[in-house]
Amino acid sequence: MRALVIDDSRAMRRIVSSILIGLGYEIRDAGHGREGLDVLDEGWIPDLVCVDWNMPVMDGLQFVSAVRSNPAWRSVTIMMVTSESEHTQIVRALAAGAHEYVIKPFTADAIRDKLALLGLLPQEVAL
Amino acid sequence: MKILIADDSRVMRQIVIRTLRQAGYDDHDIVEAEDGADALAKVGSEQPDLILSDWNMPNMSGIECLQALRASGSAVPFGFVTSEGSAEMREKAADAGALFLIAKPFTADTFTEHLDGVIA
Amino acid sequence: MTTTDTGQRRRSSDHRPLIPSLIDEATVLSIAEEAWLALVGEDEVLVPLSVELPVDIMSSWVDVVGPWTGSVVLTTGRCTAEALSRALLRESAPEVLEIEDVEDAFGEIANVVGGNVKAALTGPSSLSLPQVGNAPVVRNPADVCRVDVVWRGEPVSISVQGALPPLPVLRPTPQNPLRENEVPL
Numbered sequence: 177m178r179a180l181v182i183d184d185s186r187a188m189r190r191i192v193s194s195i196l197i198g199l200g201y202e203i204r205d206a207g208h209g210r211e212g213l214d215v216l217d218e219g220w221i222p223d224l225v226c227v228d229w230n231m232p233v234m235d236g237l238q239f240v241s242a243v244r245s246n247p248a249w250r251s252v253t254i255m256m257v258t259s260e261s262e263h264t265q266i267v268r269a270l271a272a273g274a275h276e277y278v279i280k281p282f283t284a285d286a287i288r289d290k291l292a293l294l295g296l297l298p299q300e301v302a303l
Numbered sequence: 304m305k306i307l308i309a310d311d312s313r314v315m316r317q318i319v320i321r322t323l324r325q326a327g328y329d330d331h332d333i334v335e336a337e338d339g340a341d342a343l344a345k346v347g348s349e350q351p352d353l354i355l356s357d358w359n360m361p362n363m364s365g366i367e368c369l370q371a372l373r374a375s376g377s378a379v380p381f382g383f384v385t386s387e388g389s390a391e392m393r394e395k396a397a398d399a400g401a402l403f404l405i406a407k408p409f410t411a412d413t414f415t416e417h418l419d420g421v422i423a
Numbered sequence: 424m425t426t427t428d429t430g431q432r433r434r435s436s437d438h439r440p441l442i443p444s445l446i447d448e449a450t451v452l453s454i455a456e457e458a459w460l461a462l463v464g465e466d467e468v469l470v471p472l473s474v475e476l477p478v479d480i481m482s483s484w485v486d487v488v489g490p491w492t493g494s495v496v497l498t499t500g501r502c503t504a505e506a507l508s509r510a511l512l513r514e515s516a517p518e519v520l521e522i523e524d525v526e527d528a529f530g531e532i533a534n535v536v537g538g539n540v541k542a543a544l545t546g547p548s549s550l551s552l553p554q555v556g557n558a559p560v561v562r563n564p565a566d567v568c569r570v571d572v573v574w575r576g577e578p579v580s581i582s583v584q585g586a587l588p589p590l591p592v593l594r595p596t597p598q599n600p601l602r603e604n605e606v607p608l
Contacts, residue, residue: 264551267486267494270586271559277492293438295593311552312531314511314524318462321513359534359552386538391546406542407535408461 177298178220181205182212182239183228183257192226192257195284199291200298209234213242216249224296225254229262229269237265237272244273253294304422305332307351309342309368310384311360319355319384325411328422339363343371346379353421358385358392366399373400380421384409439590440491441566442583445544451570454539455581458532459574463510473571474578476500482558483529485537486586489548493566493585495537496558497529503577504529526555540583563589
């Protein structure tokens with residue numbers, strides 16, 4: 177399974193990516209929404225996108241709207257990654273077409289549980 | 304007594320003012336503020352004896368305003384008038400230094416109950 | 424294959440509560456009635472009756488974010504929203520209501536109803552500022568608690584609606600085997 181991690185913070189990209197790699201995902205990342213769309217434009221269609229909200233150039237809301245307006249990308253599940261202070265944006269993000277959200281600070285288990293509900297857990301890695 | 308009423312809804316400020324009157328507190332000066340930042344500024348310029356504040360407001364919330372006041376050393380009596388009256392909100396309010404939390408919708412009696420010890 | 428599966432897979436900790444399991448119509452109606460009595464007038468009556476909304480409608484809502492995430496939406500005809508605002512303003516209502524007055528008053532009713540709905544849910548959650556305009560679309564019909572009432576002869580709808588889309592229907596696959604406590608299809 178493929179996941180695209182979009183965040184303007186390299187540290188956050190690394191944290192989210194490592195959780196998803198641990199769950200069995202193949203990862204690509206991007207620093208903002210425009211770069212994220214470039215990855216999809218290449219034809220690398222992820223099963224999951226974890227996207228930050230506040231980013232330069234193209235923010236999370238614009239990215240979500242762009243993805244959801246393209247029928248070729250209908251299979252992409254979008255999980256918004258947000259901080260406590262962006263609470264009020266969550267319903268707006270969901271209305272724009274995001275499927276789920278997770279609030280920082282989050283645990284690997286929190287992400288895992290949400291992905292399990294969504295049927296997006298790759299084959300479990302034996303411990 | 305000078306009472307500062309902070310709420311981003313003009314309608315709600317009117318309702319609070321008329322409920323104060325209905326509850327018998329009609330001989331006081333009223334100052335209005337439309338958000339937490341405005342309220343904070345008016346505490347300085349108007350020196351109210353009591354603040355009745357909404358919780359959720361743009362620019363600065365009621366709880367942020369209260370926290371700023373207490374942090375600056377102000378002990379001005381402060382109470383919330385808010386649509387959220389859960390136990391958890393009351394605890395947060397008390398922890399921040401509020402004297403009471405009146406939940407909307409309220410009646411004149413609710414005001415009397417909470418304000419009798421506070422307003423002479 | 425026939426199935427009554429709603430597509431929701433529940434783990435023992437039930438991560439995705441749907442609103443009908445958290446609050447019922449009677450509670451929402453009672454919250455609305457209290458709001459109306461205090462804000463609009465002591466003699467006001469809300470009749471629980473479903474009447475078609477007019478074409479020119481307006482909504483006000485607040486968002487709730489927490490263990491359950493969604494919106495508390497009031498919808499009514501534009502004229503009724505104006506009448507509500509006028510009633511809230513009472514003596515201080517101007518001859519001609521400005522749109523700001525209507526948005527303010529109608530938004531404040533949503534704030535009061537929404538705040539009380541939020542308080543009835545298992546917290547902690549946060550409440551947004553009210554918004555006014557076209558109602559947010561219902562994302563998951565299974566995650567709605569709606570009460571229709573009639574106020575002074577006009578329809579008003581109160582909808583507590585979840586913001587998350589329905590979960591996909593899961594079928595067991597080698598990549599995604601059902602867990603021990605799963606109900607097999």
